[in-house]
Each structure stands twice: as C-alpha cells, then as structure tokens.
Amino acid sequence: MSENVLKGSNKQHNLNNYEETYQNFSWDEAKQNFTWNETGKVNIAYEAVDRHAENPYKKDQVALQYVSPDRKESLTFDQLKKQSNQFANVLKDQGIEKGDRVFLFMPRSPEFYASFLGVLKVGAIAGPLFEAFMEQAVQDRLEDSEAVMLITTPELLSRVPEDQLPDLKKVVLVGDSSDIPDGYIDYHQEMAKASESFDLEWVDLEDGMVIHYTSGSTGKPKGVYHVHNAMIQHYQTGKWVLDLQEDDVYWCTADPGWVTGTSYGIFAPWLNGVTNVVVGGRFSPEAWYGTLDDYQISVWYSAPTAFRKLMSSGKEIVDDFKLDSVRHILSVGEPLNPEVIHWGKKAFNLRIHDTWWMTETGAQLICNYPTMDIRPGSMGKPIPGVTAAIVDDQGEELPPNQMGNLAIKAGWPSQMRAIWKRPEKFESYFLNGWYVSGDSAYKDEDGYFWFQGRLDDVINTSGERVGPFEVESKLIEHEAVAEAGVIGKPDPERGEIIKAFVALNDGYEESEDLLEDIRQFVKKGFAAHAAPREIQVTDAIPKTRSGKIMRRLLKSRELGLPEGDTSTLEE
Numbered sequence: 001m002s003e004n005v006l007k008g009s010n011k012q013h014n015l016n017n018y019e020e021t022y023q024n025f026s027w028d029e030a031k032q033n034f035t036w037n038e039t040g041k042v043n044i045a046y047e048a049v050d051r052h053a054e055n056p057y058k059k060d061q062v063a064l065q066y067v068s069p070d071r072k073e074s075l076t077f078d079q080l081k082k083q084s085n086q087f088a089n090v091l092k093d094q095g096i097e098k099g100d101r102v103f104l105f106m107p108r109s110p111e112f113y114a115s116f117l118g119v120l121k122v123g124a125i126a127g128p129l130f131e132a133f134m135e136q137a138v139q140d141r142l143e144d145s146e147a148v149m150l151i152t153t154p155e156l157l158s159r160v161p162e163d164q165l166p167d168l169k170k171v172v173l174v175g176d177s178s179d180i181p182d183g184y185i186d187y188h189q190e191m192a193k194a195s196e197s198f199d200l201e202w203v204d205l206e207d208g209m210v211i212h213y214t215s216g217s218t219g220k221p222k223g224v225y226h227v228h229n230a231m232i233q234h235y236q237t238g239k240w241v242l243d244l245q246e247d248d249v250y251w252c253t254a255d256p257g258w259v260t261g262t263s264y265g266i267f268a269p270w271l272n273g274v275t276n277v278v279v280g281g282r283f284s285p286e287a288w289y290g291t292l293d294d295y296q297i298s299v300w301y302s303a304p305t306a307f308r309k310l311m312s313s314g315k316e317i318v319d320d321f322k323l324d325s326v327r328h329i330l331s332v333g334e335p336l337n338p339e340v341i342h343w344g345k346k347a348f349n350l351r352i353h354d355t356w357w358m359t360e361t362g363a364q365l366i367c368n369y370p371t372m373d374i375r376p377g378s379m380g381k382p383i384p385g386v387t388a389a390i391v392d393d394q395g396e397e398l399p400p401n402q403m404g405n406l407a408i409k410a411g412w413p414s415q416m417r418a419i420w421k422r423p424e425k426f427e428s429y430f431l432n433g434w435y436v437s438g439d440s441a442y443k444d445e446d447g448y449f450w451f452q453g454r455l456d457d458v459i460n461t462s463g464e465r466v467g468p469f470e471v472e473s474k475l476i477e478h479e480a481v482a483e484a485g486v487i488g489k490p491d492p493e494r495g496e497i498i499k500a501f502v503a504l505n506d507g508y509e510e511s512e513d514l515l516e517d518i519r520q521f522v523k524k525g526f527a528a529h530a531a532p533r534e535i536q537v538t539d540a541i542p543k544t545r546s547g548k549i550m551r552r553l554l555k556s557r558e559l560g561l562p563e564g565d566t567s568t569l570e571e
C-alpha cells in the first residue's frame with residue numbers, strides 16, 4: 001500500500017480504520033464537535049468562518065485564495081468574517097429576513113463568497129446559479145423559488161427577465177458604479193457604508209440554508225432544499241474523505257452553482273479551517289497544473305471530465321510542472337474510469353479517490369478513503385453513519401452482485417428536506433424507508449459499490465446533470481421544430497453528449513445552417529452546456545400511446561442495441 005503513504009509527511013490520516021469507525025460511529029457524538037450557541041441554535045456561517053476569526057491562532061490564516069487570469073486576492077478568516085458581516089448588514093437594511101430566498105447569479109469572485117455567507121448570516125436561504133445560465137433557466141429558478149432578491153453583475157443583468165418575476169423586489173449589482181443603472185443596489189457602495197459587526201441570526205438546525213436546482217427526467221428543474229444540519233456531515237466527510245488537516249491548501253474545482261461547489265467548495269473546507277483556493281476563468285491544462293504548483297495545493301477535488309481533459313493534453317505538459325505538493329486527489333460527478341486512475345498514478349504518483357453522492361444527498365455518501373484498498377472502477381463504501389444497499393422496485397434489499405437501485409437508508413444528516421413546493425415529488429424518492437437514488441449499481445461480496453448507469457433518462461454531460469425535458473421544451477420553442485427527443489450519447493471525454501432528434505415543421509428543410517441555428521437557440525436561450533452537440537432530423541419522434549417521448553428507444557436505435565419492449569409505442 002505504498003501509494004497510500006503521504007508524500008513528504010508522517011501525518012496520520014483522519015480515518016485510520018474504516019471498519020472500526022463504521023461499527024462505532026454515531027452522528028449524535030459527531031455533533032459534539034460544534035460550538036453550539038448557548039440557546040442550542042446554530043448558524044453554519046458562524047461555524048465555518050466566524051469561529052475561526054475569533055481564534056487568535058487562526059484569524060489571520062488565509063481562508064479564501066481567489067485566482068483568475070486578471071485578479072488574485074486573498075481573504076483571511078477575519079476579513080471574510082467582516083466582509084460577510086457587512087453584506088449581512090446590507091441585506092438587513094434592504095429588509096431581507098430569515099427564510100427569504102436570495103439568489104446569487106455571478107461568476108466566482110471574492111464578492112460571491114462574502115455575499116453567500118452574508119445571506120446565511122441573516123438566516124436567509126441562498127440560491128446559487130451557474131453563470132452560464134441564460135434567460136429561461138434563470139427565470140424558471142427564480143420564479144419557482146419566489147426569490148425576493150438577486151445578486152448579480154451588470155453583465156448578466158440582461159438575462160434576468162425582471163418583468164416576469166413579480167416576487168423579485170431587489171437586485172444587487174456587483175460591478176463598477178458607472179455600470180450600475182438607477183434603481184439597482186450598488187454592492188460596493190453599500191458595502192463601504194456598512195458596519196463590520198453584525199449580530200448573526202441564530203437558527204435551528206432544521207432551518208433552510210441552500211436551494212440547488214437540479215434536473216430530473218421529467219418536468220422543470222427541482223429546487224432541492226437543504227438545512228443547516230447538513231454541516232455535521234460536511235464537517236465529518238471533510239475529515240474522513242477529503243482528509244483535511246489544519247495546514248492543508250485545498251482546491252475544489254466545482255462552481256458553487258452545483259452542489260459540489262457549495263458543500264465541498266465552501267462548507268467542508270471552512271468547517272475544517274483550511275485554506276480554500278478558488279479558481280475563476282476558463283479551463284486550460286497549463287492554468288490548472290500551474291495552480292497546483294503555484295498555490296501548493298495539497299488536497300484536490302475535481303471530476304472525471306477534467307481529469308480526462310488533462311490526460312488528453314499529454315505527458316509533455318506534465319513534465320513542465322513539479323506537481324509535488326498534492327497529497328490527496330478526489331473525484332465526483334461521473335464514473336471514474338480505471339484509465340483515469342492509472343493516469344493519476346503516473347502524473348502525481350497518487351491514486352484518485354472516487355466519491356459518490358447527489359444534489360439531493362447534500363454530501364458524500366459512498367467513497368474511497370485514503371487508508372482503504374481501492375478497487376478501480378468502484379465508488380467505494382458508505383461513510384460511517386450511513387447504510388447503503390441495492391434494492392429492487394419494491395424496496396427490498398438484493399443480495400451481493402445483483403444489479404438494482406442504489407439506495408440509502410433515509411435519515412442521514414445532510415439529506416434534502418424538501419423539493420421546493422413539490423411535496424409529492426419529494427415523497428417519490430422514498431420507498432420502504434430507503435432513499436432511492438435512480439442510479440443502478442451492484443455491491444460486491446466485500447461491500448464495495450459499483451456504478452452501472454442511470455435508471456431514468458437524466459443526462460450526465462461533463463459531470464453536469466441535464467434533464468432531457470428542459471432541452472426538449474426549449475427546442476420546440478424554435479419555429480422550425482415540431483417535436484424533439486433528447487438523449488445522452490456516450491462520449492469518451494465528456495461521459496455523455498447531448499443528442500437531439502427533431503421533427504421539422506412543414507415548410508422547413510434540413511440544412512447545416514438550420515441545425516446550427518437550432519443549436520444556438522438552445523445555447524442562447526437556456527445554457528451552453530445543455531445545447532445539443534448533435535442534432536438529427538427525423539420524420540417523427542417515437543412516443544407512447546399516452547404521448548410520452550420514448551427516449552429509451554431513440555437511444556437503443558442510436559447505439560444499435562435491441563429495441564426492447566415497444567408494446568406501448570404509438571401507431
């Protein structure tokens with residue numbers, strides 16, 4: 001197990017003995033690690049930031065190291081506490097109250113992190129949105145959550161259809177004062193006036209913290225609602241799985257518009273008091289390898305698509321960098337191919353540790369730990385305090401090596417508490433006491449879990465979850481498109497790409513220009529990552545007699561597989 005030994009250090013791992021901890025651990029005991037307020041109330045922003053700012057040994061440690069091509073800036077825990085206090089004061093002045101939904105739609109920046117924490121400090125619920133979203137995607141999310149405030153930039157404002165959003169009362173703009181039109185709140189101007197002290201709102205563990213919108217196979221995106229109680233699991237997995245130690249420099253590459261970018265790009269690192277590196281700007285192999293060296297990253301959390309991109313940029317580039325500060329690498333979001341693990345060993349002399357979880361689960365659930373033997377291709381074993389199983393469609397547990405639904409015994413700390421305003425959707429995840437993930441997998445005799453695929457039509461492109469329904473809805477808004485069916489098509493680098501089948505309206509003829517126009521229509525109206533890379537024109541989209549698009553049939557035809565049961569196919 002020589003590759004398990006930390007390079008250049010004799011540190012003990014935080015989880016020395018998985019099996020023993022798994023037998024003995026309880027979440028109730030883990031709760032004792034927190035500095036509960038006298039009243040028994042909490043606030044995750046306090047636990048993550050203010051607590052360290054009050055510690056004379058930690059207050060001047062860099063909490064946030066922001067790096068982008070045109071801006072480098074660091075904030076200590078003390079500075080981050082003060083800036084988030086200032087923003088909390090701005091929110092309070094604007095009448096924002098506990099439980100209000102405040103959305104953030106902007107690129108990663110120090111202002112994003114200060115305002116995100118400020119939102120939590122007033123007890124409001126933060127809704128981070130990926131900056132690449134276009135008008136429709138922004139509207140769907142703000143409308144559904146009834147957000148009362150949006151924090152964005154002057155550049156992104158044109159994608160916010162304010163006249164369609166009656167609940168949206170206030171918009172804060174982060175930018176140069178000269179770019180801020182009348183009627184908007186000028187972030188920098190208000191911050192300059194605001195006090196650096198703030199009495200934060202102590203909330204209950206079950207009070208709302210974050211809403212992340214995510215996609216299913218049907219309907220509009222769902223607002224996955226998380227509460228402050230999740231902090232216990234963020235903290236604990238930060239120790240066991242990320243193996244964070246006080247002097248680590250940690251880099252999570254995910255954007256906070258996705259759950260990884262909040263749970264593991266904000267909460268887990270700061271609850272554990274480590275320096276958190278945030279990288280803005282576009283991906284390039286040079287910039288990424290350079291970041292690892294320049295900032296002496298020791299723990300690195302990324303995704304298979306990114307690793308595959310680095311891998312395909314070749315070995316020559318690797319030779320230009322030292323890459324000797326990294327001691328622990330982790331992956332999430334898509335299946336981690338054994339090939340990528342082998343690349344990791346060559347480039348870093350380290351194994352890449354796969355972790356499995358979902359927006360709905362709030363935090364990691366099935367993982368590979370630094371001290372555990374890895375079986376390349378397996379997602380690992382459940383974290384202590386969590387029971388995972390493979391169940392059938394009745395919620396009955398299946399024996400080892402049988403494929404079925406990957407399920408988690410309901411009731412872990414970071415579990416979502418609701419799908420915003422859709423109780424029946426929320427209920428539909430649970431069966432016989434299990435949370436049923438929608439992923440198919442099997443468990444081997446030794447308790448390792450092996451991912452097989454999705455059981456529904458959700459697409460995973462470059463680790464991003466895309467709902468076919470949303471893309472189809474946008475496609476049929478195009479004047480030339482009569483019907484559309486969207487599938488994920490396997491792709492060596494991106495995992496899957498989005499392929500659309502479209503039937504054209506009378507009077508339209510297939511041409512390169514038309515297909516490009518349709519693609520741009522989705523890209524500009526919805527989001528670049530959701531625009532189909534391939535569009536194929538067909539006469540008709542196969543549907544069931546009840547009118548549901550048979551994506552499964554489109555997919556098996558595309559892949560040249562047997563068509564399966566087509567008895568419900570419309571004549």
Ligand code: WTA
Nearest residue numbers: 332333334335355356357358359439451465
């Ligand atoms: C997939 C991301 C294989 C899976 C945190 C899941 C994975 C969906 C893995 C959730 C993994 C996540 N191996 N597949 N290690 N991790 N997935 O909600 O299909 O964006 O259901 O959360 O990504 O995606 P989400």
